[in-house]
Amino acid sequence: MIILARIAASLVVGFARAVTAVRGVWCGTAPVPGQRIYFANHNSHGDFVLVWTVLPSALRRRTRPVAGADYWLTSALKAFVGKDVFNAVLIDRNPKTRTDNPVEQMSDALKGGDSLILFPEGTRNTGPTRLLPFKSGMFHLATANPDIDIVPVWIENLNRVMPKGALVPIPLLCTVSFGAPIRLVAGEAKAEFIARAESALISLAPDKKN
Amino acid sequence: MESHFTMLLGVILAVLLTATGAAQLLKRRMGADNLTIQNLTARINAWWVMVAVIGVSFLGGTAGVVILFAICSFAALREFLTLTNTAAADYWALAAAVFVVLPLQYLAVGMGWYGFYSIFIPVYAFLLMPILSAIRGQSENFLIRVSEAQWALMIAVFCISHVPALLSLTIPGYEGKNLFLIFFLIVVVQSSDVLQYIWGKLLGRRKIAPNLSPSKTLEGLLGGILSASLLGAALFWVTPFSVLQAFALSLIITLMGFFGGLVMSAIKRDRGVKDWGHLIPGHGGFIDRLDSVIFSAPIFFHVVRFYRDLH
Numbered sequence: 001m002i003i004l005a006r007i008a009a010s011l012v013v014g015f016a017r018a019v020t021a022v023r024g025v026w027c028g029t030a031p032v033p034g035q036r037i038y039f040a041n042h043n044s045h046g047d048f049v050l051v052w053t054v055l056p057s058a059l060r061r062r063t064r065p066v067a068g069a070d071y072w073l074t075s076a077l078k079a080f081v082g083k084d085v086f087n088a089v090l091i092d093r094n095p096k097t098r099t100d101n102p103v104e105q106m107s108d109a110l111k112g113g114d115s116l117i118l119f120p121e122g123t124r125n126t127g128p129t130r131l132l133p134f135k136s137g138m139f140h141l142a143t144a145n146p147d148i149d150i151v152p153v154w155i156e157n158l159n160r161v162m163p164k165g166a167l168v169p170i171p172l173l174c175t176v177s178f179g180a181p182i183r184l185v186a187g188e189a190k191a192e193f194i195a196r197a198e199s200a201l202i203s204l205a206p207d208k209k210n
Numbered sequence: 211m212e213s214h215f216t217m218l219l220g221v222i223l224a225v226l227l228t229a230t231g232a233a234q235l236l237k238r239r240m241g242a243d244n245l246t247i248q249n250l251t252a253r254i255n256a257w258w259v260m261v262a263v264i265g266v267s268f269l270g271g272t273a274g275v276v277i278l279f280a281i282c283s284f285a286a287l288r289e290f291l292t293l294t295n296t297a298a299a300d301y302w303a304l305a306a307a308v309f310v311v312l313p314l315q316y317l318a319v320g321m322g323w324y325g326f327y328s329i330f331i332p333v334y335a336f337l338l339m340p341i342l343s344a345i346r347g348q349s350e351n352f353l354i355r356v357s358e359a360q361w362a363l364m365i366a367v368f369c370i371s372h373v374p375a376l377l378s379l380t381i382p383g384y385e386g387k388n389l390f391l392i393f394f395l396i397v398v399v400q401s402s403d404v405l406q407y408i409w410g411k412l413l414g415r416r417k418i419a420p421n422l423s424p425s426k427t428l429e430g431l432l433g434g435i436l437s438a439s440l441l442g443a444a445l446f447w448v449t450p451f452s453v454l455q456a457f458a459l460s461l462i463i464t465l466m467g468f469f470g471g472l473v474m475s476a477i478k479r480d481r482g483v484k485d486w487g488h489l490i491p492g493h494g495g496f497i498d499r500l501d502s503v504i505f506s507a508p509i510f511f512h513v514v515r516f517y518r519d520l521h
Contacts (some may be wrong), residue, residue: 021288023488163298170304171288173487 024054028180042119043159149181154204252492286366322378406434470505
């Protein structure tokens with residue numbers, strides 16, 4: 001199973017490269033070893049694959065995406081891909097039904113020494129705005145882990161590669177930009193921190209022409 | 211034929227070795243931190259890879275060359291479409307362009323089916339793609355979206371496919387040697403690019419297109435095109451042409467190559483990018499390296515075909 005998962009992971013990364021020739025732009029930080037919380041804009045199911053693809057393989061192996069259990073546990077294949085191939089931290093997005101606290105699940109993964117990729121918009125943004133308002137989980141995660149760098153990551157163009165309802169991806173060049181890390185400042189309120197995180201992320205987005 | 215190839219390959223390797231040696235010398239003189247020298251070294255290293263890839267594809271004969279240029283078309287199409295205004299409503303048109311039109315075009319080229327590959331994109335794809343876009347009922351920017359998708363296919367697929375299409379020209383007395391036509395086209399056009407760069411660096415003073423491509427100078431253009439055309443004339447013995455014909459054809463394709471670079475620069479300027487991509491270190495994207503070939507290949511193909519009255 002582990003070997004199969006490894007092979008599947010390489011295939012996914014190779015496929016992502018063939019379609020998008022994705023390039024990592026390390027403008028605010030360097031791809032150095034160390035634990036981090038990456039947070040990115042969310043347009044497509046392939047988002048974290050791109051972040052994963054541009055990470056050096058040593059970092060990639062210790063970086064886990066945070067994803068919705070409601071999506072990834074609906075079939076055996078998705079569960080294999082989500083749990084075994086991507087080693088995702090699967091959280092229940094519905095506060096009414098969940099038994100585990102998502103922030104605790106993420107903190108446990110960080111205690112295990114892994115890095116995380118999360119999408120604080122909470123769901124895929126298919127509208128015209130560049131970002132949806134962030135969920136508050138990121139603030140609670142930052143409060144629980146004040147010593148870990150939180151890195152904004154802007155994924156550009158993947159929404160055009162895989163528009164909603166697409167059967168096959170359209171090959172287009174994509175970039176993944178890593179900005180300067182932020183941390184929770186002592187005494188910072190939830191709204192302030194969230195606003196700061198949102199603007200750190202949106203500042204990485206290229207200006208739209210036309 | 212094989213002995214010709216071995217000899218030409220030897221000459222190219224000698225040129226590359228000289229270039230690498232010169233770059234090392236410059237690096238020692240100017241220091242390893244000099245950005246121009248770093249870029250020069252990256253460019254020369256990329257040439258080693260490109261020569262190796264083309265050499266391997268030539269060993270594969272028609273199939274090898276067709277597959278190589280199909281891959282180039284795929285990469286170029288990916289770069290071109292990235293800069294277009296195409297919207298979600300063009301999804302089916304774009305999917306068809308990449309996954310149907312491109313493979314069919316190269317299949318026809320591989321089969322040597324001139325009646326198909328010479329009109330498939332300008333006629334069938336030209337009319338069918340806007341239909342696919344119109345069906346989705348989104349009229350915003352329609353003409354812009356459709357024209358840009360057409361341009362992407364013409365530039366990245368139709369024009370590039372005319373390089374391997376040279377293999378399907380049947381020239382009496384030249385059977386089985388058509389790989390040399392590709393060799394001739396690529397060597398003349400690409401060395402014109404390199405020679406324009408060198409002449410421009412050495413003597414360049416008068417800018418020809420300051421708004422589009424500030425590094426292009428009249429001295430670079432004249433020096434590059436004339437020296438590359440002389441090189442083309444010197445290669446006449448691997449072609450079906452006389453010395454004079456080889457020179458005249460070289461003049462045509464190097465001029466087309468120059469203006470191709472100019473046109474593609476205008477598109478980049480408009481879209482606010484410096485390079486089409488980043489996959490070829492020192493050069494940029496596939497279109498950055500192929501722009502001159504894109505504009506010269508179809509003209510070269512048709513001039514040879516017309517002049518030789520081939521059917």
